[in-house]
Amino acid sequence: MTVTTETRALRTQGARVKPSRDGGIRESAISRAVAMAVMIVATLYFLTPLWWLFVASTKTRQEFTTTNPLWFSDFALFDNIAALIQYRDGVFLQWLANSALYAGVGAALATLIAAMAGYAIAKYSFRGRETFFNVILGGVLVPATALALPLFLLFSQAGATNTIWAVLLPSLVSAFGVYLSRIYAAASVPDEIIEAARIDGAGEVRTFFTVATRLMAPALVTIFLFQFVAIWNNFFLPLIMLRDEGLFPVTLGLYVWNTQVSQIPDIRALVVIGSLLSIIPLIVTFLALQRFWQSGLANGGLK
Amino acid sequence: MxxxxxxxxxxxxxxxxxxxxxxxxxxxxxxxxxxxxxxxxxxxxxxxxxxxxxxxxxxxxxxxxxxxxxxxxxxxxxxxxxxxxxxxxxxxxxxxxxxxxxxxxxxxxxxxxxxxxxxxxxxxxxxxxxxxxxxxxxxxxxxxxxxxxxxxxxxGPMAMFYRADLFEENGIAVPTTWEEYEAAAAQIRELGGYINNFSQSDINAFAGLVWQTGGQWFSNDADGWSVNLTGPETTQVAEYWQGLIDNDLVAVYPPWTDEWNAAYNSSEIWTWVSAVWGANTIASGAPDTAGNWAVAPMPQWEAGASAAGNWxxxxxxxxxxxxxxxxxxxxxxxxxxxxxxxxxxxxxxxxxxxxxxxxxxxxxxEGLEFYGGQNIYEVFAEAGNNVDPNFTWGPTMTQVYNDVADGFSAAVSGNGTLLDALTAGQASTIAALKAASIPVKE
Structure with missing residues (x-):
């Protein structure tokens, strides 16, 4: 019913536009211009801070406060990077490596767990399935920040604060990932294929890994990306859990430096250049996986 | 007990x-x-x-x-x-x-x-x-x-960082009292500069000014805590700076920002009443002014006195x-x-x-090049000895700072006064103490 009304609505709209062709084109030119303007403003809005960050990173300390913040003066980017890497025996590189570990391993395992859970909920019927799913879905509503303190107290009981596990274990859970996996598995993994795999003698685990995960790949990439970004940017949990500088992720490390600016004003330049370097892995991950993700979405649309 | x-x-x-x-x-x-x-x-x-x-x-x-x-x-x-x-x-x-x-x-x-x-x-x-x-x-x-x-x-004993070169070139005497400071502020304003920047967010710096004046924000005895953010000394300090703000004699850049640094670097602002660690802040934020700064004791409320605050x-x-x-x-x-x-x-x-x-x-x-060779630490050591030992901090200072800073930011943009902000802070602090089950007298 709804479908038919919608089609009819579309048809009448099209019918109304078509006769007055001139008006139609002008209208679309105007709306296209408005859309472009909105997108240009949005692009500027999002890119200006990045531009500022990049320009600021190329300046020496003197030029930093005295020159136009949105244009280059002297180009000291590589000196700044060298200073950053040398400061405190390269602790910044350690932070980057930690972030990569937490976000990379955390997101990979979180994706696997979410995929398995979502697939199981979508494809097996068992008692309490919906309750189970609803409880997980409820988890989407609880902000991670609200869980940090209870997690700290739990980890304290286990004596596991200030360890890698304190950050890694809570990162393995993605309620949103389970939700997305279920929806996607239900839509893109036909029961017939699973049946066929079973008839061919594949066990359930093998079916999941060889058949289901391939069909679910676009959703898995999305979950991985979301979780990677979420862990990379997660600041509050490491702030509460970690005290050993060698375990900090890059977000926390830069924040700590930023609070020391009143004691060591020079550190400000390192915070700026460090911020620039810390977003590069995010950009790379996003661009590398975006292709994957988009083609997956497009394929999904063809079916 | x-x-x-x-x-x-x-x-x-x-x-x-x-x-x-x-x-x-x-x-x-x-x-x-x-x-x-x-x-x-x-x-x-x-x-x-x-x-x-x-x-x-x-x-x-x-x-x-x-x-x-x-x-x-x-x-x-x-x-x-x-x-x-x-x-x-x-x-x-x-x-x-x-x-x-x-x-x-x-x-x-x-x-x-x-x-x-x-x-x-x-x-x-x-x-x-x-x-x-x-x-x-x-x-x-x-x-x-x-x-x-x-x-x-x-x-962080406090003193006054000032642009020795500008004061000398323009024939303005380096102020030793707050009264002279205000007079100098007017002269500097006529030359297009500002004598200082009033910090809307460093409430602990404001507390340092109150500390110098002999004020007390908190006290504590057998019956509990007393909160007094609007006592006569605090009022005196608040009204003094409110007057400077109203007459556009001080700048109100948000502190610790680029524009704040730039205002010092471009010689727009001539002094900073701050703590000993501020020496590095200026040297780093205003590199073009190297060699032109000096340090003198904080201006006094009474000529000849030597009270200092701490930040x-x-x-x-x-x-x-x-x-x-x-x-x-x-x-x-x-x-x-x-x-x-x-x-x-x-x-x-x-x-x-x-x-x-x-x-x-x-x-x-040793003397510091940035400060024209002056050994500024002699001034700060003297200031440290002149800090009133009886100043008491309250048990919820983070809350006090946040609440008063909200009011101070409003005041510098013309909504209310510094004293209004402190009056509001007084009420919210008492409420915060009660909420934390800390006995408080009203």
């Missing part, structure tokens, strides 16, 4: 809050307040949380000299940036570090929440009083008998529940009195020691 009651109430509040939010936790153990303080058997390892940049260097000296008492440095953001909250979480969970850096203005908060170990009974601690600038010691004892809750580390400064405290309070106390005392340790911390973090001897370390013995 009063404090004990307050402490008990605070502790109960903290524990019940914990019981509501979390699993059961054993009460932290440790020697009774003012009780024994005996050395531990065998080698011990202490944990020490500090956000002082490069404090590891000083600690390495200790670790080399004391193989049986090894200290592990842990770090985090500055106190109000998260480390205090972490301490409270860790105290609640029973895994706080043995030692922690705590600023003077946060000490009452920790005391009220029973987060500090009394180390008065530990060897050499009571005797150490004479080593420290007098006002710092009263901050760590809270005036209690036979009690020491932390060892002072560094201080900032930390202690090293032994946190409740430490298994090794004796060793922790020894380390804290060494860290903040040993010449090598103080020199190392000054080199890496620009600290200005709280000890009387500290002011005569070699690091402070």
């Amino acid at each position: 009063a404090i004990t009651r307050v402490a008990r109430v605070g502790a109960i509040a903290a524990i019940s809050a914990l019981a509501l939010t979390a699993c059961s936790t054993a009460a932290p153990e440790g020697p009774a307040a003012g009780g024994d303080c005996a050395p531990s058997d065998g080698p011990v390892t202490l944990t020490f949380t500090s956000w002082l940049p490069g404090v590891e260097e000083a600690v390495a000296i200790w670790n080399e000299e004391n193989p049986d008492i090894q200290v592990e440095v842990q770090t985090g953001p500055n106190g109000n940036g998260g480390t205090y909250q972490n301490f409270f979480n860790q105290l609640a969970a029973g895994n706080a570090p043995d030692l922690g850096q705590i600023e003077f203005d946060a000490m009452p908060n920790f005391r009220v929440q029973d987060g500090l170990e009394n180390i008065a009974a530990c060897e050499g601690i009571l005797e150490a009083e004479e080593l420290f600038v007098p006002w710092t010691w009263s901050q760590v004892t809270f005036g209690e008998e036979n009690a020491v809750y932390a060892i002072p580390q560094d201080t 900032g400064g930390s202690t090293t405290a032994v946190l409740k529940g430490s298994d090794h309070p004796y060793e922790a106390a020894q380390f804290a005392l060494w860290l903040n009195t040993d010449a090598d340790a103080l020199t190392a911390m000054n080199r890496t973090a620009n600290i200005y020691p709280a000890t009387i001897e500290g002011g005569s370390l070699p690091a402070f013995g």
